[in-house]
Amino acid sequence: xxxxxxxxxxxxxxxxxxxxxxxxxxxxxxxxxxxxxxxxxxxxxxxxxxxxxxxxxxxxxxxxxxxxxxxxxxxxxxxxxxxxxxxxxxxxxxxxxxxxxxxxxxxxxxxxxxxxxx
Amino acid sequence: xxxxxxxxxxxxxxxxxxxxxxxxxxxxxxxxxxxxxxxxxxxxxxxxxxxxxxxxxxxxxxxxxxxxxxxxxxxxxxxxxxxxxxxxxxxxxxxxxxxxxxxxxxxxxxxxx
Numbered sequence: 001x002x003x004x005x006x007x008x009x010x011x012x013x014x015x016x017x018x019x020x021x022x023x024x025x026x027x028x029x030x031x032x033x034x035x036x037x038x039x040x041x042x043x044x045x046x047x048x049x050x051x052x053x054x055x056x057x058x059x060x061x062x063x064x065x066x067x068x069x070x071x072x073x074x075x076x077x078x079x080x081x082x083x084x085x086x087x088x089x090x091x092x093x094x095x096x097x098x099x100x101x102x103x104x105x106x107x108x109x110x111x112x113x114x115x116x117x118x
Numbered sequence: 119x120x121x122x123x124x125x126x127x128x129x130x131x132x133x134x135x136x137x138x139x140x141x142x143x144x145x146x147x148x149x150x151x152x153x154x155x156x157x158x159x160x161x162x163x164x165x166x167x168x169x170x171x172x173x174x175x176x177x178x179x180x181x182x183x184x185x186x187x188x189x190x191x192x193x194x195x196x197x198x199x200x201x202x203x204x205x206x207x208x209x210x211x212x213x214x215x216x217x218x219x220x221x222x223x224x225x226x227x228x229x230x231x
Contacts, residue, residue, distance in 0.1 A: 004161075033219070042124075042206060042221035043162070056218060091161055095217065104150050104169075104210065104217045109161035 002027065004094050004110035005074075012116045013082050021077040021113045025094030032075045033107060034060075034067060037089040049075060079115075087117045121145050124207055124222025133231050137194040141207035141222045144188065148209040150217060151183050153192045156204045156224065165205075166192065197229045 005024040013019050025032050030050055035043040045059040049069035060067065064082075069075040079086055093107035124141045131137055139153075149170055154162035166181040168174050168190075174181045180193040190209070194201055207222040 006161075033217075035219075035221075040126075040223075042122075042223040043208075043219070045218050045220070048218060059218075093219075106152065106164050106167040107217055107219065108164060109154075111159075111161040114159075 006110035019079040022074045023092030024074040029094035033093045035091045122222045128226040130228045139192040147211035152208040154206040
């Protein structure tokens with residue numbers, strides 16, 4: 001029963017290049033979330049997606065960042081024209097849809113992609 | 119003021135001690151409360167998940183939620199060196215059926231033999 005899979009684990013880019021981060025949710029999970037963790041800081045919400053839909057992107061910078069979760073394949077977080085400030089760990093989490101009286105279901109995280117910008 | 123406040127530590131305790139970790143929050147709409155453990159260079163691992171107020175116990179771990187005080191706690195009994203990690207509290211409101219998690223900064227715990 002594989003968990004949330006993220007790749008690559010480490011990604012090095014030069015300023016101005018593009019970074020693509022991939023996330024495969026747990027089996028049966030249709031909700032995907034992306035978070036960013038800066039050094040010595042907690043995780044910050046970026047975007048929430050369901051299959052083929054962006055539900056909430058309020059935590060994602062308006063420029064250079066985009067996310068998708070296609071009908072087939074993993075969710076992708078894309079950062080164009082990277083800058084030094086984009087260096088961080090990017091985590092993906094997934095959850096099943098809300099169920100029963102409790103509603104919201106817990107999120108399970110992958111091990112992240114550590115992005116370094118030279 | 120941050121929505122979720124958590125003392126970053128570090129907290130150092132001897133093996134076998136009872137550990138108390140805490141978070142306070144300001145948003146009264148929060149209804150879902152979680153504790154995650156994060157080892158270095160790894161992703162957060164869900165420890166406890168609580169809806170609304172009350173206590174929840176799982177093995178050596180007990181989570182408490184006091185919504186009237188906007189205060190949550192995680193207790194670890196008989197702490198082990200393998201418990202050394204960063205502990206993150208997280209919470210969310212019931213907003214349209216999905217969980218936008220708000221995290222504390224994390225408390226770094228070291229359990230020494």
